[in-house]
Amino acid sequence: MRSVLAATVVLVQLGVVYAQCPGSVTASVCGLSKASYPDWMGRLPNDRLISDLSIPATHDSLAIVGGSLTQCQENYGQSADTLTAQLKAGIRGFDIRLRIAEGNKFTIHHGPTYQNANFDDVLTKLRSFLEANPTETVLIRAKRECRNEFLSCNDAPGDFESIFRSYVSAYPTVFWAPAVNGRADIPRLGDVRGKAVLMVLHGNSGGPYGAFGLHHFAGWTDGSTTYVQDDYNVANTGAIATKRDKVRRFLDVTSAGDKSKIYVNFGSGSSILAHPFTIANGAAPSTTGVNPFLLGYMREGPEVHAPVVRTGVMMLDFPGADLITQIINTNQV
Numbered sequence: 001m002r003s004v005l006a007a008t009v010v011l012v013q014l015g016v017v018y019a020q021c022p023g024s025v026t027a028s029v030c031g032l033s034k035a036s037y038p039d040w041m042g043r044l045p046n047d048r049l050i051s052d053l054s055i056p057a058t059h060d061s062l063a064i065v066g067g068s069l070t071q072c073q074e075n076y077g078q079s080a081d082t083l084t085a086q087l088k089a090g091i092r093g094f095d096i097r098l099r100i101a102e103g104n105k106f107t108i109h110h111g112p113t114y115q116n117a118n119f120d121d122v123l124t125k126l127r128s129f130l131e132a133n134p135t136e137t138v139l140i141r142a143k144r145e146c147r148n149e150f151l152s153c154n155d156a157p158g159d160f161e162s163i164f165r166s167y168v169s170a171y172p173t174v175f176w177a178p179a180v181n182g183r184a185d186i187p188r189l190g191d192v193r194g195k196a197v198l199m200v201l202h203g204n205s206g207g208p209y210g211a212f213g214l215h216h217f218a219g220w221t222d223g224s225t226t227y228v229q230d231d232y233n234v235a236n237t238g239a240i241a242t243k244r245d246k247v248r249r250f251l252d253v254t255s256a257g258d259k260s261k262i263y264v265n266f267g268s269g270s271s272i273l274a275h276p277f278t279i280a281n282g283a284a285p286s287t288t289g290v291n292p293f294l295l296g297y298m299r300e301g302p303e304v305h306a307p308v309v310r311t312g313v314m315m316l317d318f319p320g321a322d323l324i325t326q327i328i329n330t331n332q333v
Contacts, residue, residue, distance in 0.1 A: 037090030042135035046190025057093025066113035234269035263312030
C-alpha cells in the first residue's frame, strides 16, 4: 500500500493523474495514457497483410470494475471511454465480451460483472476514432460472455446471432463488410483502413459462430489452437513463470512463422490465487510478471536470442506505455 501511495504522490507532483490501476505504474504495466499513437498505421504500406503486423491489444478490453479478480485494464472511464483511451495509446486489437440484455441489446460484461458500457458505446467510440483516423484499422474478437450458470452472467431471452446482425446494420460504416457477411480471407491493410475487422465471433462455450469472422479462425475454440496461445489458467503466483514461458515460446513461433497467418498471443491469466494484475505485473519479491518479462525479452539483442520481428496480436492485461511502444516499433516499414 505504501508503494502505491508513494507512486500516486509522485504522479500528482508531476502533474500527471493516471486512471485507476491496482498497483504502481511502470514501463510495462499501467500508465497507458503516456503512450500516444493515434495514427501509427499510417506509415505502413497498403499492400501489407494484417497478419504481418505487430499489434498491441487488450484482453477483456473493457473489464475495468468488479475487484482485483475481474479488473483486467486501467479504468479510463465508463461508457467505453476506456476504449477511446486505448485507441489513442495505439491499441489496435480488442476483446469484447457481450451479454444479451433486455430489448435485444448487448451489454459489456466480465463474468457476472457489468462493465458500465453497452455495445452501442463500443461501436460509437470505434466509429468516431476511425473517422478521425482513417489510416487505422482495429481487430475485434467478440464473445458471448454469459454461460447462464453459477459465477457467470445470465442472458435475457434473445437470439445472439440475430442481435449481432442488427448492430452491424445499425453501424454500417464501422465493420469491414466481408467479415460480417460470412467468413473472409485475411485482408491487406489498404483494404481495411478506417474499418474494424471481426476476427471471430465466439459463442459462450468457445466455438465460433460460422457466419462471421475470418476463415483463418474457424478452428479457434476455447483456449489455445495452432494460431492462438490462450492458456489462461494460472493456478497461483508460482505458475506465473510457466505462463511467461508459454507467451515467450509462442512469440518465438510467431516471429519466425508464416506471415500470411495471424497469431494471437494472450499474456493474460487468472485464478482465485493469482489475479490479472499480479500475473501482468509480478509478485514480490522475485516473481517477474508477464509484461515486464515481455518488454525485456523484446529488447534483448541477437547475441541473446533471435530478434523478435513480428508479435502478431498481443492480448495483454494492463499494458504500459513502453510495452505498447515496443510492439508498435517491431513493425518494419
